[in-house]
Amino acid sequence: MYVCVCNGYTDKEIKTAVRENGVQTAEEAYLSLGNGFCCGTCADCANDIVSSELPFQRVLAAE
Numbered sequence: 172m173y174v175c176v177c178n179g180y181t182d183k184e185i186k187t188a189v190r191e192n193g194v195q196t197a198e199e200a201y202l203s204l205g206n207g208f209c210c211g212t213c214a215d216c217a218n219d220i221v222s223s224e225l226p227f228q229r230v231l232a233a234e
């Protein structure tokens with residue numbers, strides 16, 4: 172599902188950025204994918220995705 176129309180980022184890409192790039196915020200996730208926020212319309216949705224994915228990052232980091 173597309174989350175960010177401006178940058179063409181999907182929920183899967185954002186989740187992967189959290190799990191594999193160690194980002195803590197949506198802004199950091201976006202920057203790791205190439206571009207930060209543009210219009211900001213997607214910020215709430217992107218932050219929700221990052222927040223829901225952070226526990227999995229911690230599990231992977233502990234391994």
Ligand code: FES
Pocket residue numbers: 174175176177178207208209210211212213214
């Ligand atoms: S829709 Fe994501 S920055 Fe515009």
